[in-house]
Amino acid sequence: MMSVETGPKNQNYVSGGNLTKRGRTLVQHSILHVVLILAGITFLMPLLWIVSTSLKTAGQVFIIPVEWIPSNPQWANFVEIFQILPLATFIRNTFIVTVLGTLGAVCSSLIVGYSLARLRWPGRDYVFMLLIATMMLPFVVTLIPTFILFKFLGWLDTLLPLFVPSWFGQAFYIFLMRQFMIGLPFELEEAARIDGASTWTILIRVIAPLCGPAIATVAIFAFLAHYNDFMGPLIYLSTNERFTLPLGIYWYQGRYGTSWHLVMAVSTVAILPMITLFFLAQRYFTRGITLTGLAGR
Amino acid sequence: MTALPQKRRGPSGVKRAEWRDGWLFAMPFLIGVVVFWLGPMLYSLFLVTQDWDMLGPPRFVGLLNITNALNDPLVSKSLYNTAFYTFIGVPLQLLIALLLALALNQKLRGRAFYRTIFYLPAITPAVAFAVVWMQIFNADFGVFNNILRALGLPGVNWLFNPDIAKPAFILMSLWTVGPQMVIFLAGLQGVPVELLEAAEIDGANSWQRFWSVSIPLLSPVIFFNLVIGIIGSFQVFNNAFIMTNGGPQNATLFVVLYVYLNGFRFFKMGYAATLAWMLFWIIMIFTAFQFFAGNRWVYYEGKVDKGTE
Numbered sequence: 337m338m339s340v341e342t343g344p345k346n347q348n349y350v351s352g353g354n355l356t357k358r359g360r361t362l363v364q365h366s367i368l369h370v371v372l373i374l375a376g377i378t379f380l381m382p383l384l385w386i387v388s389t390s391l392k393t394a395g396q397v398f399i400i401p402v403e404w405i406p407s408n409p410q411w412a413n414f415v416e417i418f419q420i421l422p423l424a425t426f427i428r429n430t431f432i433v434t435v436l437g438t439l440g441a442v443c444s445s446l447i448v449g450y451s452l453a454r455l456r457w458p459g460r461d462y463v464f465m466l467l468i469a470t471m472m473l474p475f476v477v478t479l480i481p482t483f484i485l486f487k488f489l490g491w492l493d494t495l496l497p498l499f500v501p502s503w504f505g506q507a508f509y510i511f512l513m514r515q516f517m518i519g520l521p522f523e524l525e526e527a528a529r530i531d532g533a534s535t536w537t538i539l540i541r542v543i544a545p546l547c548g549p550a551i552a553t554v555a556i557f558a559f560l561a562h563y564n565d566f567m568g569p570l571i572y573l574s575t576n577e578r579f580t581l582p583l584g585i586y587w588y589q590g591r592y593g594t595s596w597h598l599v600m601a602v603s604t605v606a607i608l609p610m611i612t613l614f615f616l617a618q619r620y621f622t623r624g625i626t627l628t629g630l631a632g633r
Numbered sequence: 634m635t636a637l638p639q640k641r642r643g644p645s646g647v648k649r650a651e652w653r654d655g656w657l658f659a660m661p662f663l664i665g666v667v668v669f670w671l672g673p674m675l676y677s678l679f680l681v682t683q684d685w686d687m688l689g690p691p692r693f694v695g696l697l698n699i700t701n702a703l704n705d706p707l708v709s710k711s712l713y714n715t716a717f718y719t720f721i722g723v724p725l726q727l728l729i730a731l732l733l734a735l736a737l738n739q740k741l742r743g744r745a746f747y748r749t750i751f752y753l754p755a756i757t758p759a760v761a762f763a764v765v766w767m768q769i770f771n772a773d774f775g776v777f778n779n780i781l782r783a784l785g786l787p788g789v790n791w792l793f794n795p796d797i798a799k800p801a802f803i804l805m806s807l808w809t810v811g812p813q814m815v816i817f818l819a820g821l822q823g824v825p826v827e828l829l830e831a832a833e834i835d836g837a838n839s840w841q842r843f844w845s846v847s848i849p850l851l852s853p854v855i856f857f858n859l860v861i862g863i864i865g866s867f868q869v870f871n872n873a874f875i876m877t878n879g880g881p882q883n884a885t886l887f888v889v890l891y892v893y894l895n896g897f898r899f900f901k902m903g904y905a906a907t908l909a910w911m912l913f914w915i916i917m918i919f920t921a922f923q924f925f926a927g928n929r930w931v932y933y934e935g936k937v938d939k940g941t942e
Contacts, residue, residue: 364739365739365741368736368739368741369741369742371736372736372737372741372747375733375751376747376750376751379750379751379753379754379808380750380753381769381776382754382757382762382765382766382769382808383753383754383757385765385768385769385776386761386765389765389768397768397774398773398774399774400773400774400779400782401779401783402774402776402779444661444662444665447658447661448658448659448661448662450658451654451655451656451657451658451659452659455651455654455655455658456648456651456652456655457651457652457653457654457655457656458652459656460655460659463659463662463663466666467662470666470670472860472864472920473670474864474867474868474912474913474916474917475868476868476888476889476892476909476912476913477673477674477677477909477910477912477913478669478670478673478674478677479889479892479893479896479905479909480677480680480892480896480902480905480906480909481672481673481674481676481677481680481906482669482673483896483897484676484687484902485668485672485673485676487687501665501669503661504661504662504664504665504668504669505661505662505665506665507662510662529647535650535651535654535658536654539658560756563758564756564758564759566758566759566760566871566875567870567871570874571893571897581758582758582759582760582761583760585758585760585761585764586760586764586875589760589764589875596768599764600764600765603758603760603761603764603765606758606760606761607757607758607761610756610757610758611753611756614749614752614753614756615749618749618752621752621756621815622748622815622819625812625815625816625819626815626816626819
């Protein structure tokens with residue numbers, strides 16, 4: 337699979353100069369492959385550890401040297417964690433927060449992004465500058481007062497603080513959406529406007545259907561953020577039945593920290609949806625990161 | 634039919650409608666900024682002057698929180714820890730990310746596959762990641778000590794030795810450089826091939842091509858990764874909270890963790906808000922400084938220096 341192909345063999349003999357250059361790239365690439373494979377194994381090591389530990393018995397965890405592929409995989413671990421933990425509840429809570437949060441992020445970024453990208457109104461440039469500024473503001477300063485705000489609203493120990501803010505648009509997602517929308521041809525709206533369509537209709541009927549890639553990117557980032565969020569649930573949730581998966585893992589680890597194999601089984605359950613999503617939608621991940629990263633150019 | 638009169642009367646009405654819709658559509662964000670940024674920040678300023686445990690009413694204490702913070706040895710300790718983690722960690726993270734991106738920028742077979750592998754740790758839920766690293770660092774059965782022992786070296790007490798804990802955190806942070814790597818990769822792919830070829834014709838070797846052509850063109854991307862990396866690193870929380878809870882001997886007590894402990898463990902809301910503001914200004918001043926310094930070393934294609942032409 338990793339073999340280096342040099343293309344049709346006879347091309348190597350076309351000219352002497354070509355041969356040495358080709359030979360040199362071949363050697364360079366082989367070395368590079370070896371380095372990348374070693375680096376890849378190193379990068380995968382934590383994930384391999386999680387999955388392999390989740391299939392061990394309690395005792396096997398401590399065996400040295402590490403058994404990367406357990407001799408008799410304990411699939412029953414995955415049954416056990418559902419019996420000893422309200423895991424189904426954790427999953428349901430995580431699902432609610434993630435779905436509603438992602439939906440909010442997509443809707444709000446579509447609406448605000450459209451306004452900033454394609455509507456002309458006084459003050460727009462200032463609002464855009466405000467948007468950029470909030471992208472750089474350190475969240476730590478709002479940590480305490482936002483908690484007090486939600487306490488005042490009576491939202492502590494509910495899932496509301498975890499997804500409601502998303503419906504008001506987060507700078508990063510709005511920015512992504514705006515950058516994408518600005519690239520669409522401006523003639524699109526003109527025809528619809530002449531037909532007397534409202535701004536709202538134009539956004540829903542004309543623009544939004546063309547924003548598929550941007551919507552996918554925002555949805556994936558929002559999904560990731562809500563699904564993996566730890567600090568939010570930690571601060572706002574206190575009853576077991578409200579816990580999300582990350583907080584559930586933390587709580588379980590603190591209580592039964594020595595049952596490493598079961599902690600890792602819960603982690604495996606938490607990681608699987610993320611990895612599946614990543615493999616399905618990798619190019620949207622890459623595009624989103626690239627769009628932000630190159631914005632400074 | 635009715636198109637003509639409408640058109641003549643139109644512009645101002647249409648324009649006004651667009652203004653209205655523009656503001657209306659931006660409203661969710663504007664409300665969000667007021668409710669989740671501006672309001673909390675103002676309220677937090679008020680909290681700086683208060684002593685409040687969230688049970689009784691808040692009590693005005695003037696500048697006491699600030700003077701306490703200036704004399705609190707744990708504040709300077711947490712600032713030192715955070716600075717150590719940031720200023721050693723971020724450059725290392727960028728270096729690894731850049732090296733990986735350079736390797737993946739070659740016309741290699743299976744580079745999309747490698748990219749996926751290098752990215753995966755970054756999407757692992759923070760808790761699962763922290764928990765597995767507690768085991769990887771475990772002194773008895775962890776991976777690193779396994780390797781060290783196999784090499785005949787003594788094991789290291791990674792998370793329980795005050796001198797090693799911070800470097801251990803930096804080490805594990807190198808596993809999540811996927812996003813920075815992707816940004817570098819996109820930047821490298823934006824370097825025009827013609828420029829590199831022209832440099833080659835002029836006799837530049839591959840190191841010179843990298844250093845004198847790729848790096849200057851990459852500098853905006855390096856700058857972006859640096860600014861965002863430092864802002865994020867200054868606010869590190871999860872790993873320290875889950876793995877060490879600030880220990881051993883406060884060696885991993887980072888500022889946000891100390892804010893959290895003051896606010897949600899000791900219920901000193903005023904003091905926690907004060908510490909948060911302190912970190913806020915440190916980050917803002919540092920970011921501003923970077924933008925100022927960035928003018929000197931970041932190369933923007935649009936800016937042509939006419940003097941040397």
